Structure formats: C-alpha cells, structure tokens
Amino acid sequence: xxxxxxxxxxxxxxxxxxxxxxxxxxxxxxxxxxxxxxxxxxxxxxxxxxxxxxxxxxxxxxxxxxxxxxxxxxxxxxxxxxxxxxxxxxxxxxxxxxxxxxxxxxxxxxxxxxxxxxxxxxxxxxxxxxxxxxxxxxxxxxxxxxxxxxxxxxxxxxxxxxxxxxxxxxxxxxxxxxxxxxxxxxxxxxxxxxxxxxxxxxxxxxxxxxxxxxxxxxxxxxxxxxxxxxxxxxxxxxxxxxxxxxxxxxxxxxxxxxxxxxxxxxxxxxxxxxxxxxxxxxxxxxxx
Amino acid sequence: xxxxxxxxxxxxxxxxxxxxxxxxxxxxxxxxxxxxxxxxxxxxxxxxxxxxxxxxxxxxxxxxxxxxxxxxxxxxxxxxxxxxxxxxxxxxxxxxxxxxxxxxxxxxxxxxxxxxxxxxxxxxxxxxxxxxxxxxxxxxxxxxxxxxxxxxxxxxxxxxxxxxxxxxxxxxxxxxxxxxxxxxxxxxxxxxxxxxxxxxxxxxxxxxxxxxxxxxxxxxxxxxxxxxxxxxxxxxxxxxxxxxxxxxxxxxxxxxxxxxxxxxxxxxxxxxxxxxxxxxxxxxxxxx
DNA sequence: TTTAATTTGTCAAATATTTTTCAATCTTGA
DNA sequence: TCAAGATTGAAAAATATTTGACAAATTAAA
Numbered sequence: 001x002x003x004x005x006x007x008x009x010x011x012x013x014x015x016x017x018x019x020x021x022x023x024x025x026x027x028x029x030x031x032x033x034x035x036x037x038x039x040x041x042x043x044x045x046x047x048x049x050x051x052x053x054x055x056x057x058x059x060x061x062x063x064x065x066x067x068x069x070x071x072x073x074x075x076x077x078x079x080x081x082x083x084x085x086x087x088x089x090x091x092x093x094x095x096x097x098x099x100x101x102x103x104x105x106x107x108x109x110x111x112x113x114x115x116x117x118x119x120x121x122x123x124x125x126x127x128x129x130x131x132x133x134x135x136x137x138x139x140x141x142x143x144x145x146x147x148x149x150x151x152x153x154x155x156x157x158x159x160x161x162x163x164x165x166x167x168x169x170x171x172x173x174x175x176x177x178x179x180x181x182x183x184x185x186x187x188x189x190x191x192x193x194x195x196x197x198x199x200x201x202x203x204x205x206x207x208x209x210x211x212x213x214x215x216x217x218x219x220x221x222x223x224x225x226x227x228x229x230x231x232x233x234x235x236x237x238x239x240x241x242x243x244x245x246x247x248x249x250x251x252x253x254x255x256x257x258x259x260x261x262x263x264x265x266x267x268x269x270x271x272x273x274x275x276x277x278x279x280x281x282x283x284x285x286x287x288x
Numbered sequence: 289x290x291x292x293x294x295x296x297x298x299x300x301x302x303x304x305x306x307x308x309x310x311x312x313x314x315x316x317x318x319x320x321x322x323x324x325x326x327x328x329x330x331x332x333x334x335x336x337x338x339x340x341x342x343x344x345x346x347x348x349x350x351x352x353x354x355x356x357x358x359x360x361x362x363x364x365x366x367x368x369x370x371x372x373x374x375x376x377x378x379x380x381x382x383x384x385x386x387x388x389x390x391x392x393x394x395x396x397x398x399x400x401x402x403x404x405x406x407x408x409x410x411x412x413x414x415x416x417x418x419x420x421x422x423x424x425x426x427x428x429x430x431x432x433x434x435x436x437x438x439x440x441x442x443x444x445x446x447x448x449x450x451x452x453x454x455x456x457x458x459x460x461x462x463x464x465x466x467x468x469x470x471x472x473x474x475x476x477x478x479x480x481x482x483x484x485x486x487x488x489x490x491x492x493x494x495x496x497x498x499x500x501x502x503x504x505x506x507x508x509x510x511x512x513x514x515x516x517x518x519x520x521x522x523x524x525x526x527x528x529x530x531x532x533x534x535x536x537x538x539x540x541x542x543x544x545x546x547x548x549x550x551x552x553x554x555x556x557x558x559x560x561x562x563x564x565x566x567x568x569x570x571x572x573x574x575x576x
Numbered sequence: 577t578t579t580a581a582t583t584t585g586t587c588a589a590a591t592a593t594t595t596t597t598c599a600a601t602c603t604t605g606a
Numbered sequence: 607t608c609a610a611g612a613t614t615g616a617a618a619a620a621t622a623t624t625t626g627a628c629a630a631a632t633t634a635a636a
Contacts, residue, residue, distance in 0.1 A: 015583060031363045034322055035356075038623060047585045052625060063624065064592095074362065075319045096545040097408050097538055101400050104534045108396065112389050120385050144436040148529060151429055164452075238541075241436060242534045246392045249528050250385055257384040303613060326593060335615045340595060351594065352622095 002073055003066075004029055006058060008116050017046040018054045019116070023227065026114055027215045033070045037063040103233070104242045110231030111243035114215055123210045123226045124255040128157060128263075130208070132180030135173065137163035139195050142186035142212070145241055149184065149248040155270055156255060156263035166194040174198070179206035186248075187211065187218035189232060189239055196220055212244055290361055291354075292317055294346060305334040306342045321358045325351040391521070392530045398519030399531040402503055411498045411514045412543040416445060416551075418496070420468030423461065425451040427483050430474035430500070433529055437472065437536040443558055444543060444551035454482040462486070467494035475499065475506035477520065477527055484508055500532055 007022050014022060021044045025033050032040060041051045052063060060066040127134055134153060138146035143164065150162035163170050177183070183202045187195050196219055203209050203223035211224035214232045221227050228251070230243035256263060295310050302310065309332045313321050320328060329339045340351060348354040415422055422441055426434035431452060438450035451458045465471070471490045475483050484507055491497050491511035499512035502520045509515050516539070518531035544551060 017584070028363070031359055034359055034362070036623060037625095048623080049586090049625070050584065053584090071319055071322055074322070075316075095405060096542050097405050098400070100538045100541040101396070101534060104537070105393065105396055108389070108393055108530070112386065117383060117385050141436055141439055144432045144439070147435065148429055148432040151432070152526065238440065238537065240534065240537050242396070242530045242537070245533050246389060246528065246530045249392070249526065249530070250388045252526065253388040254384050305614070324593060325595095336594070337596080337616095338614070341614095 003033075003058075003070055004073075004113060008113060012057055014054075014057070014118070017044075017050050018057070020044045020046055021051060021054050022116060023217075023221075023229065026116070027217075027229065029113075030070050030074055033067065034074070104240050107231050107233055107240055108243050108246055110215075110233070111229070111247060114229040114231055115227075115247065119226050119228050120251055120254045121258070123228065123251055124258055126182050126208050126210060126225060127153065127184070127251075128255060128259050130159075130180065130182040132178060132182075133159040133161055134182045134184065135161050135163060135177075135202075135207075136184045137166065137170075137195065137198065138186030138212075139188060139190070139192040141238075141241055142188050142244060145212070145244045145248055146184070146186045148245065149252070152249070152252045153255075155267045156252075156259075157266070163198075166192075166198060171198065171201075174201050174205065177202050177205040177207045179208075181205075181207040182210060183207050184210045185212070185218075185220055185224075186244060187220050188214045188241075188244065189216060191218045191220075199223065212247060214239070291321075291346075291358055292361075300345055302342075302345070305332075305338050306345070308332045308334055309339060309342050318358050318362055321355065322362070392528050395519050395521055395528055396531050396534055398503075398521070399517070399535060402517040402519055403515075403535065407514050407516050408539055408542045409546070411516065411539055412546050414470050414496050414498060414513060415441065415472070415539075416543055416547050418447075418468065418470040420466060420470075421447040421449055422470045422472065423449050423451060423465075423490075423495075424472045424474075425454065425458075425483065425486065426474030426500075427476065427478070427480040429526075429529055430476050430532060433500070433532045433536055434472070434474045436533065437540070440537070440540045443555045444540075444547075445554070451486075454480075454486060459486065459489075462489050462493065465490050465493040465495045467496075469493075469495040470498060471495050472498045473500070473506075473508055473512075474532060475508050476502045476529075476532065477504060479506045479508075487511065500535060502527070 004026070007026055021040065024040070024044045032043065037051045037055075038048050041048045044051075055063050055066040058066065060069070134150075134157070136146045136150040136153070137143060147162050147164065150160050153160040161173075163173070181202075183199065185195060185199045187199070199209055199211070199220040200223060209220065209224040209226075211218065211220050211227045212230070213221060213227060214230055217227070217229070228247050230247055232239040232243065292314065295314055309328065312328065312332045320331065325339045325343075326336050329336045332339075343351050343354040346354065348357070422438075422445070424434045424438040424441070425431060435450050435452065438448050441448040449461075451461070469490075471487065473483060473487045475487070487497055487499070487508040488511060497508065497512040497514075499506065499508050499515045500518070501509060501515060502518055505515070505517070516535050518535055520527040520531065
C-alpha cells in the first residue's frame with residue numbers, strides 16, 4: 001500500500017489542519033513530502049508539530065521514516081518500465097478530438113487522486129444534516145455545474161437554492177445566512193472575486209462551506225469545511241469541467257448511498273408528478 | 289540543463305572521491321541525491337565535506353540548493369502525462385465514490401467510440417458559419433450543459449443564446465427561426481417532450497439541428513443534421529453528464545482548432561474587459 | 577451560556593545536518 | 607628522497623530540523 005493510497009482512502013480521522021497537509025501532499029505528490037518537515041508545514045500553513053503528529057497518525061515512527069518510505073516509492077516509480085519509456089517520444093495522437101478526449105480522461109483520473117474519500121463523506125453529511133438551506137453557486141463556467149448539482153439535491157431534500165448569477169440582489173441572501181446553512185461553492189482557476197467574496201461572507205456568518213475547486217486551490221479553501229479538489233489540465237485554452245461534474249455527481253451518489261430511503265421516496269414522489277404532466281418520455285418514440 | 293546532464297557532460301575537473309559521489313548520483317538518479325548529504329557521503333564512502341565541496345563545484349551555494357534543483361526535476365517528471373497513466377487503476381475500488389468515478393471513466397471512454405470524428409467537424413462548421421443565431425437548449429439536467437456550451441460559444445462568436453428554461457415564451461423564439469440559424473439541443477434519456485417539440489418545430493423552420501444525446505438516441509436524431517452520441521451507463525439512479533460536458537468541450541476545442549485566429553481575438557477582447565473590471569483573480573491570494 | 581474535550585501553535589530541548597577549520601595523507605616532480 | 611601542492615577526513619562550530627511539553631484557542635456538548 002502506497003502512501004498515496006493511505007492518504008486518499010485514509011480511514012483515519014484527520015483534523016482540519018492535518019487535512020490541509022494531506023491535501024498538499026496529494027496535490028504535489030510526492031515531491032512536497034521530500035523536503036523537510038518544516039517546509040511542508042510552512043507550505044501547508046500549519047506548525048511543524050502538526051506535521052509530526054500527522055505522520056505519527058499515519059503509522060510512522062518519525063518524519064524521517066515517512067520520508068524514507070516516500071523515497072522508496074519514488075525509486076520504484078523511476079525504475080518502472082513505464083518511466084523508462086518516457087525518454088521515447090510519445091506518438092502524437094492525431095487530431096484535436098481524440099486528443100482533447102484523452103486529456104479529459106487524464107484530468108478525470110488525476111482528480112480521483114486529489115480528493116480523499118472522507119471529503120465526500122463529510123460533504124454528504126453536511127448537506128443532508130443541514131437544518132437551514134443549502135445554497136449552491138459557482139463562477140462563470142462552474143455555475144452551470146452548480147445548477148446541475150442543485151437540480152440533483154432538490155430531488156433529495158427541500159430548501160436547496162441555486163444562485164444562477166451573482167448580481168447585487170444575490171448578495172442579499174447573505175443577510176439570512178446562519179450556521180444552520182450550507183453553502184456549496186464551485187470555484188475553479190480564474191477564481192472569481194464575487195464568488196470568493198460571497199463565500200467569505202457566508203463563512204463569516206458561520207455557514208458551513210463545501211468547496212469544489214482545482215488543484216491550485218481557490219482562496220476559499222481557507223474558510224471551507226470540506227474541499228473537493230480536481231485536476232483540470234487539458235489541451236485547450238479552457239479548462240474542462242468534466243471532473244467537476246463527475247465529482248458533483250459522485251457526491252450525489254454518496255449521499256444516496258449513506259442516507260437510505262428518505263431521498264429516494266422524495267424522488268419517487270417528484271417523478272410521479274412529472275409523469276402526470278407528461279413532461280418526460282420513457283421510451284424514444286418515432287414521430288408521425 | 290538538468291543536473292544529470294551536468295554530471296555526465298561535466299567539464300569540471302573532479303577529484304577521485306568526487307567522482308565516486310557523481311557515480312553514485314548517476315547510478316541511482318535522482319533518489320540518491322534526495323536524502324541527506326551525510327547519507328550520500330556515507331554511501332559513496334567519502335566524508336561529508338567532500339560532498340559539500342562537490343556541490344559547490346557544481347555551482348550551488350549549498351547542498352540544500354542542489355537538492356531543491358533535483359526536487360524540481362523530479363516534480364517535472366512526475367507530472368508528465370505518461371507518468372499520470374501510472375497513477376490510474378486503483379485495484380480495489382471499493383465504496384461508492386471510487387466506483388462511481390470509475391464508471392464515469394468507462395462512460396467517457398465508451399463515448400469516444402460512439403461518435404465519428406467527422407461529427408465534430410460538421411458541427412463546428414455549422415456553428416461558426418451560421419449567418420443567424422445559435423440557440424442552445426437542453427432538458428432538466430442537460431440544460432446546464434447547454435448553458436455551459438453557450439458560455440463557451442459566446443466567447444467565439446456573437447448571437448449565441450441559451451434557453452435556460454422552456455417556458456411558453458421561449459417557444460416564441462421559434463417564430464424568428466430560419467434556415468440561417470443553428471439549434472444545439474441536448475437531450476438525454478428521459479427525453480423531454482418540450483425539448484423534442486422545440487427541436488421538431490425548429491427543424492420545420494429549416495434551422496440546422498445539432499443534437500447531443502445518449503446511445504439510445506433521442507427522437508430528435510431523426511431531424512438532426514449532426515448527432516453527437518455518448519454512453520451514459522453509471523452506477524447510480526442518475527445518469528452522468530460528464531461525457532456530455534466532455535463532448536461539448538471537445539466541440540469547442542475543435543472549433544478553436546479549425547477556425548484559427550478569429551475566435552481567439554474575440555476571446556482576448558472579452559478577457560481584457562473582464563480584467564478591467566477585476567472579475568477574475570489570476571492567482572490565488574491568501575486572505576487575512 | 578459554561579464546561580470539557582480537542583486541536584493547534586509556541587517555545588525549548590534534543591537531535592541531526594551542514595559547513596568550517598585544520599591537520600594528516602597522498603601525489604607528483606625534481 | 608624530499609617538498610610543494612592537492613586531496614581528504616576528523617573534529618568542532620554553526621545551523622537546521624524534529625519532537626516533546628505545555629498553554630492558548632477553538633470546537634463541541636451539556
């Protein structure tokens with residue numbers, strides 16, 4: 001079992017600052033762990049002892065031992081046949097389309113290793129246990145992902161609201177925000193000031209923040225309860241939102257898995273209403 | 289110039305014990321250089337100061353600096369696309385989260401083989417050459433994908449409109465629809481009557497229809513100029529929209545690739561406006 | 577609200593690493 | 607052989623890193 005797997009699948013209960021370290025380790029794996037413990041601590045904005053406590057929690061006797069293990073992993077990778085091939089040139093995948101698709105696939109896979117499983121669990125819990133509202137919002141592109149997530153969440157619990165556009169009046173909602181509310185924010189590279197501002201203010205009102213962001217971390221991460229992190233690197237001037245969607249949907253799947261009957265019942269009720277009004281077609285029908 | 293190259297091509301005159309160190313560095317590159325200087329010295333059977341003298345001869349101010357450089361090299365290698373591949377398969381994908389993610393990956397790959405490359409080309413052409421408007425719409429979930437696509441298209445050409453919600457008044461737009469317009473429709477399983485109806489009417493007005501749908505094909509396929517088809521099978525009561533996003537983005541990438549400068553210029557203009565109004569942050573900044 | 581428990585950082589002690597100094601050793605050429 | 611210069615390691619000084627003890631701060635619970 002590699003250290004990465006320990007960090008992702010970790011069934012350890014980690015404290016917030018420990019999670020910060022884990023996040024850093026994962027997003028720059030394994031190099032961020034190969035310097036000194038102090039440097040790691042500084043970069044994760046925690047104190048040296050916190051790093052020491054984390055490695056001991058992970059089952060290592062000392063930071064040195066942890067690092068030795070990490071180094072052994074690097075050794076193994078560097079000598080793997082795959083790595084040997086790296087010197088050879090990769091045959092150019094022909095055409096924009098397969099290339100882009102392949103890069104999305106890479107981004108998706110990368111995303112899986114950037115977010116510890118516990119993050120989904122925590123997020124699911126926060127959403128389903130929120131006594132107040134669940135507010136969902138995002139940036140220029142990601143707000144569409146936010147919209148989709150709110151569509152899903154609406155099926156599973158009441159009081160879910162999506163903020164489609166951060167106009168001045170949207171900020172009014174902050175007045176009623178309290179510790180009972182959960183704010184789900186999507187903020188990816190080209191982090192938007194209005195989104196950041198909204199999140200910060202919501203946090204100041206003690207609302208719980210769930211953040212979806214990319215590997216470079218939106219500043220909102222500082223105030224977020226949970227961060228779900230994705231890799232975005234693709235062959236285009238735009239970043240791909242596919243990992244974001246996948247992660248949002250994964251959260252939905254997780255919620256369904258942990259919360260049993262209740263959301264399913266609500267969904268069935270909503271579905272029967274839809275059928276009554278013949279909004280959906282169950283089977284494709286041919287026209288004429 | 290990498291450290292390895294420096295060590296190999298070395299135009300430095302090295303003493304015998306320095307050569308021993310170099311040899312060790314090369315034979316276990318780069319890991320042997322990632323521990324402490326003392327350990328390296330011990331392994332090369334030289335004294336600590338000898339190592340210090342070598343790194344200074346190589347032009348580094350200190351061993352720490354030398355190691356930082358080495359670490360940067362590792363970072364670069366580890367982030368190469370080929371290496372990413374290695375990260376891929378988690379053998380024991382237990383639990384909802386990895387399972388869902390894996391199924392999204394499968395759906396994505398499946399989607400790549402369901403749509404001929406020519407479809408993207410045709411779609412790109414239709415969109416960029418449309419003399420009239422480009423209208424983008426979708427169903428309950430897919431309308432969010434539609435929203436995102438319209439966001440992208442807006443960057444690249446004028447007269448792009450997203451129909452967020454198919455209310456009665458949205459149907460009014462059909463009155464002005466003509467053969468000069470292009471309608472991009474997203475319609476996935478649980479095909480929606482209102483969406484189908486809109487698309488059929490637009491087709492009747494001779495608008496060109498580009499359809500995004502799933503492998504079971506929306507009835508709109510019958511009237512569409514181009515169909516971009518995805519596989520949706522996932523481990524959840526809901527279907528995943530990730531392939532839809534990926535395909536929409538791929539289309540955007542294709543458009544950028546085929547239409548050269550023009551959309552890029554428009555994008556840059558829009559971007560500079562955004563910066564003027566400080567809507568986006570280019571770098572994450574820390575608060576406090 | 578207050579209290580208890582947890583988390584986290586500060587400080588300091590212990591440890592380790594790096595680097596400097598310097599003397600011993602080796603090499604080379606007369 | 608000897609001496610000058612280069613090379614090297616031992617020891618100690620300087621520096622840095624890690625870790626333990628404790629108290630402040632935060633969070634959760636009553």
